[in-house]
Amino acid sequence: MTETVLTRGAMSGDAAHSPADGLPAARRRWAMLALMTGVSMASLDTAIANTALPELARQLHAGAAASVWIVNIYQLAMVATLLPFAALGERVGYRRVATAGLALFTVASLLCALAWNLPLLVGARLLQGLGAAALMGVTTAMMRAIYPAHLQGQGFGLNALVVAVAFAVGPTFASLILALASWPWLFAINVPIGAAAFVLARRVLPDNTRGKHGFDAGAALCNVGAFGFLILLLGDAAHGVSPARLGLEAAATIACFVLLLRRQHGHAAPILPTDLLARPLFALSALTAVCTFAVQSLAFVALPFHFEQVLGRSPVETGFLLTPWPVLVGIMGPISGRLSDRYESGLLAGIGLLVLCAGMAALLWMPDAPSTVAIAWRMAVCGIGFGLFQAPNMKAIMGSAPRERAGGASGIVATARLTGQACGAALVAGCLVLSEHRGTTYALAAAAAIALLGAAISFARLHPRTKG
Template sequence: MSPDDQQREKQGLDPRGRSALLAVLLGVMLSTLDTAIANVALPTIAADLQSHAADAIWVINAYQLAVVATMLPFAALGDGIGPRRVFLGGLVLFTVASGLCMAATSVELLAAARAFQGIGAGAMMSVNIALIRQIYPPTKLGRGVGINALVGSIGFVIGPTVASLLLSAASWPWLFGINVPLGLLAIACAWPTLPSSPPRPHGFDVGTAVLTATSFAALIFALGSMAQLAAWTQVLPAVVLTVVAGALLLHRQRGHATPMLPVDLLRRPMFALSAVTAVCAFATQGLAFVSLPFYFEQVLHRDAANAGYLMTSWPVVVAITAPLAGRLSDRHAPGLLGGIGLAVLAVGMCGLALQSHDPSLPMLVLWMALCGAGFGFFQAPNLTALMSSAPPHRSGGASGVIGVVRLLGQASGAALVALCFHLAGLRDGPTVALALGGVTAGLAAVASFARLRVRA
């Protein structure tokens, strides 16, 4: 431990360190809160901008596409120029893009502004743990990472409630406008206090970064276009670009000790199964959180505020059960715990899909809470499996995969909701999407249980 770390160990965080921590946590809060707020407001946005519900889902997809495409390149860029510069750039872009979202007058303009938001969020999310590591002394790193995770969970938990409160008092543009003062506060805290790192000019491969971003962006665009039943002239080029860029990326990374896209880790059966489990589970979450606002408002005829309050029960229960699952994962196999949780999630999703057109409030809360309990029981054990199945020197690559599979699953879920709306219409589409979520949760449970037969 260095003398500076020893001093910080004795004294704790000084005012400068606390200000830097506040800036990082505000960035995490903005990224997670904005996702949950947009999900709840989607029906209101679609109606106000006179857009088809399936087209309005690009407000969600554009954000997720940008985050997925940029997270790994920004993580590598942070190793080269330092996480401070990447985080500050992302924070400024996110704040400016929030103002553009507020001023959007069409779904197309709003989706474009959301894409810029996603680039900013991808920059912040890619280096926030690296900054936490610089802010906290080594022996207290776990505390800092825990606070970071807690704030992220709180952002997701309070998102539906915040959206409901704002929609009951103001129009939807203010859902994005709230980010502007928070972003300015974060910039004011971050600029003078975030720790600097000496740049490493040869630590970033621009070509690999471009291929990584292109591969993921084309993949998400292809999924979204297929879900929208777009013309083959739109879908085919996106599929071809995904394949070509992906092949070139794999060729360029061949033999690299620490590839930007860590495909070497996927050769480990435990890691690969855990990644598949995560994609299917987060696809279920995407199916649920994009379709549920339409389900509550269009199928059950609840207003936007009530829809947000109903959706809050899921993340609240996740926040309660996740710590318990984390403690249990120290003593029991992650495959077993995750499989049980995902099976419960599948039951909860099917229960929501099978509700009558006038269910009681307690029954809705019960099924939502069951979904939250199942999802919360899956998260910590799966995270443990992913990190423990990667060698210590590849922890950075494993962390990048965790973020990518989460966002890839959520984007796939949102695309599947659009497909359900196109095939079944706005009246039955949300119910079909919830039933499909039961299927993806069941597939995730199967993948999780399969880990009981392999070694890390």
């Protein structure tokens, strides 16, 4: 049988293959198509909901504060359950968790489209977030099984490209759907695409050698509480809620983390992968990711306010002015992926973060009335830097973990991204509370400083003692 003929035996998830060698080229393409379709839907649904939130609130007759839960519950569900789903993937198989996540996401999308009030939509979005977490929690581990070791950088670069494109087209896609149809179609469009991806994933995604350790449901619940309360704490602190409420949330966060660490002590494969975080290269790579995604979130939350309130640009202009960043990330993703197969990840990611820092500084020091071109090239520089960072850093995280702990490493990739984004958004809100007129300037300065810190952390990985 040749590689180009996909018989049922060749496409079966249980087909024999060597994990170290990845999949044959033809099956690899089909597997990545199924996987990236799911990733693109999960990424699109974040951007789509953000853009369509005012229209959703209007048509559901909901207040602005209550309608924000359409976005928040999705993100909270993802952050809180990524690591438990990644750990479950090590125990029962990444393929099973990924396909179950695709199925749940697709069904939840249908429930979102059928919801007739805000509570039902929020409940369906919770299920959607759980499905997205199951899929994205094991995505990076799946790519390690799909690609041979010498080509894994290309896979991570493709993942960066897909996420960047979804992020870039999300607002336009949402606006187009709302212009042609009613809001339920924002979610209904996922149903046929998700169903097709599920059928394909069942046939082509590879199975992995499963861990012999058990899955600790108690630790999983502690993890949900720890990260759930942490995200609530960050958001509420930035919006200046009462000290009493912040104190309760902080106490709950600490208590859940303490219980989690005590519960998983001595476990062969802890849900919060303290065994992997004890490795200097892994820990530094994860911390670099948190810093970088905090910079991204700072920029994409603060810049719309800066463009419209400080520079006097229209919302339509603002959308176009933000576009060069994700476009350049998409272009750089495959390039940086190929470079990461030849050069050290710490070096490439560090250079990328220095470029990102320079771009943020250039945005901070823009003239009072910059031209469109002046803004666009600064955004492009940021996109180049961010795109150069992403694939090498992902490869460093996965490459520094043993193959049997790929699930835990994959969970950290996604958790670091979402935690960094939550921290960045909270910092922007805090800067705006600090000063309504100069808050965006403070946020851009913070982004430049965090990018510089991330570069220093990335370069620290080049020291020989971090390789253990």
